Amino acid sequence: MSVQERKQRERAERERLIVATARELAEQQGWDAVTTRRLAESIEYSQPVLYSHFRGKREIIGAVALQGATEMAVAVRAATAAADGPRARVAALAHAYLDFAARNPAVYDALFQLDGGLAYAQEDTPEPLKDAFAALLESLGEVAGDGVHPGLFTETFWAALHGLATLTRAGRLPPEDTERRVELVVDRLAIA
Amino acid sequence: MSVQERKQRERAERERLIVATARELAEQQGWDAVTTRRLAESIEYSQPVLYSHFRGKREIIGAVALQGATEMAVAVRAATAAADGPRARVAALAHAYLDFAARNPAVYDALFQLDGGLAYAQEDTPEPLKDAFAALLESLGEVAGDGVHPGLFTETFWAALHGLATLTRAGRLPPEDTERRVELVVDRLAIA
DNA sequence: TCGGTTGTCTAGCGATGCTAGGATCGAATC
DNA sequence: GATTCGATCCTAGCATCGCTAGACAACCGA
Known part of the structure; x- marks a missing residue:
């Protein structure tokens, strides 16, 4: 043996x-x-x-994506755990997310831009992906506001962050004002 | 001759x-x-x-992108012109934008995902791209709120829409609740 | 009608993802 | 310790990609 x-x-x-x-x-x-x-x-x-x-290049990209999802969940949870109050947690989450995207552009692409052959937002979605979303939900669910489904709010907030991350990195948005855009998103979307 | x-x-x-x-x-x-x-x-x-x-495939993608930018500007202006009041204009803009992205996925990719060799958010940015952004600014500038730069607000709102459009089409967000997510973005981000 | 420019095509280069088939190595059996 | 046999790995090659050199033909002006 x-x-x-x-x-x-x-x-x-x-x-x-x-x-x-x-x-x-x-x-x-x-x-x-x-x-x-x-x-x-x-x-x-x-x-x-x-x-x-691996079946091919796609699956290799997928493997990198799963690795990245796990790390992103850790980063987000670490950032939110160190913040006091819902509002501060959301701000910390937003910065941690964008920071991860900026520091690991290729991993971020594997996760959300490229085709890694993974299922998203479904039953057979791999655990690391579900958990990464759960990490967002934990802090964002607190500030969804009355009558707004936490999951739906998380998706929307996430989309806003994703838009900022991708447009900035693709040169569609000047990087200087990123901080102010993030503040805007946090201040307006989150109801603390 | x-x-x-x-x-x-x-x-x-x-x-x-x-x-x-x-x-x-x-x-x-x-x-x-x-x-x-x-x-x-x-x-x-x-x-x-x-x-x-064309110099190569990239430039062909770029040409499609410019065509798309012109059409998107027209679509957005048509939608906002038909709406009464700032709040309704923003809602109409958001729907027109996402509708364009959903109906012309390849053109949308050429514009915002792929490399078409175009300069964005710079002096030498082609006119159609500047004008498409201007079309967004015309309606979004109205609802930026006090003390918030209209251009910065437009960029942020646009990023939110872009996030929704790309994540939905890439299968990262379930398409059913798109409408509610858009409402959330409009209600929270825009100050009417 | 002729010369030359302009335009177009055939053929090919290096690189890509992926795979078939043979070679080689090591583990288990006599 | 020799031998068989299966797992493991590599060489070589396929079709396709973006792009280009060089030959060829068509057309315009004289």
Whole structure:
């Protein structure tokens, strides 16, 4: 048994290496630079090895996305836990979210822009994605206001943040006034 | 002179055909299906002809984006002109915007998701893009509220709409509750 | 009618995601 | 310790992509 276990361990380790390398490559040079050849060379294996772990490039993107979702949930919860009062929690959440998007653009793309073959907002949605949404809901549900469904409010607030994040990074919005836009969103949308 | 004029006319006509065909193909089968080969075949010319009009695929996307910006500005102005009062104008604007995004997904992508080689929010930004933003500003500036810069408010409101549009279309938000989310954005962000 | 410009096409380059088929290595059996 | 056999991995290649060089033809002005 020990032999098979060792092989399984090594295989799992290699899979982690693939995902980590893909992520690193994507953050450094963009997802376009993450080709199966370059990725294979980086992990010092041949291309077909990638396909013994993942169905294709899409699934690799998906794996990076799941990793990112877990980290984002942690970041959001850490930020909100350190804030006092609903209003402060929402502000902290907004900043943590945008900060994550700015610091990990490739991961953010994998999560919300690219096709990673993942199901969103459905029953078979992977747990990390559900949990990331739950992390938002925990703080945003407090400030939905009377008669407004917390889930719906969270979705709407999230969409506003997503719009700011993507338009800014794509050069559609000048980055200087980001702070003031965030304040506007928090002040107006949240009912504390 | 007449001969040269005729040639110029024909050339301009073919350029329009390229853009229109690219747009059509993109709407029907997605931008991935818009390859230079398929596009060339559709217009019944060889590939290099495309490059005598545009630097490359990017510029073709950019041309579709500019066309879309003009149409969006028209749609938004038509919707707001038919509404009475600032609050109703903003609601009409929001619906017109999301309606445009839903009806022309490929054009919307060309405008705000893909790289069309265009400059945004700068001095050398093409006129159609500036004008589309101006169309938003005309109605949104009215409801920015005291002490809030109209341009900044417009950017923020736009980002919220953009977030809703993209997350919904990418399957990240269930489409059923779109209407209620829009109401929320309009009610909370706009100060009538 | 001729020369030259202008326009267009054929053919091909390097790169992409992905896969078939053979080679090689290691574990289990005699 | 030798041998078989299955798992594992790599070489090589396919179709397709964006883009371009160079040959060819058509047309205009003289």
